[in-house]
Amino acid sequence: MENETMNITSAMLQATMMPDEEPTSIKATIDGIEMSVPMDPLNRHYKEILRQTEANTLVIQEETP
């Protein structure tokens, strides 16, 4: 019974405010709420985004300019 349910309907890289800086967070809609999720391997939301991406049930969109 380890798994929690997390309904992620969208994920998009967030551009930083600094030029030439790689994105460090993802804008994601999780359980109907828009969140800014850091790309930290310890963050539970980021781990779930990666899991769903690897399972081909979610695609991380490129950042919009």
Next chain:
Amino acid sequence: MVGYIGPKAIQYNVDNSVVEGDSSIGGDSSVGGNLTVDGNLQVNGSISPPYPTVANANILINPSFTVNQRGDVIDHNTESYGPDRWRVRGISQLGGTMSQSSTVVDPATGINKLVVKHRNATSFSYIYQFIEAVNLQGLYSKEMTLSFGYEDTGGSGIPFVQLLSFDSSGNYQTLYDAVPTSLGGNRWACTITLSAPNGNIPVPSEKGMQVLIYPNGTNAAPAEWSVWETKLEVGSVATPFIARSYGEELLLCQRYYQVFGIDHVFAGRGGSTTTIAVSVIPFVELRATPTIPFNVNARAYSISGSTSDTNSTLTLARYTSAIYVTFAGFNSVITDNRVGTIQLAQNMPVDAEL
């Protein structure tokens, strides 16, 4: 009869026994002087004057549900947090029209109880807490005991427990999966020996254990059930529950979740005419870089006194001791690298839960 134990150093009286080595004394007994026992001493009766019972440390956080940063009453449409650190199954999983958690203080005892209510549930319910591995260091291969109070309305009055442990890859094994032992007085307990799957102990800031408590066995959730005074401790005996102070418990919870409230002010610098970057310093160091809302209503102030209100878009960078957040969307309120401040117009939670 009057006699001596072992090396004849201590005078005692005893009804019917001679004691040497590992010993037990039958009947009512008294020892006039000091008593030294080199082996085991078993006492089946009471000790007078009463020997103080030592209460072990509790590994669970918010074990009596006193910290409720997300609100006093939570409706769980999906599995989600109720009291801090405790997740509750939602109606999308267990069916029916209600899954609601709240807390209530028992008027007779003062005990704070978690109350979970369901309506027409068709599946089982549960609450659970993940335990961070850092809080289990040194405890592997040791016995651990979970104890808690439980009662329900419309159920069997019998809970069910699962205890899981995790390895370094996030895989888990089941350490306990059964009805716990009744201690009487609506109190229940079970004991396991802690081990990680294949001996692979997880990294300190990852999941180490999961403690799940189900109401009504694993049958459909009852209309209402309560849990109180949960305790996970080292050893095979459930020792008395003693709550930590509220402030101490709040700080423990804030490693995983904090709320910066309305009117909180952050100092920062302009990143452009429409953005201000600030350092959000958590009250205690977070377990991981937290998830934050994508939008928060906020007001920006410039050093010249101009202001701008907006539903600001937040972008964060990766830190745990200080979260570097850029608030964007203001109306030409500040200039590059000039000092500015942000005042929140709504709560801003930061979430670093397991």
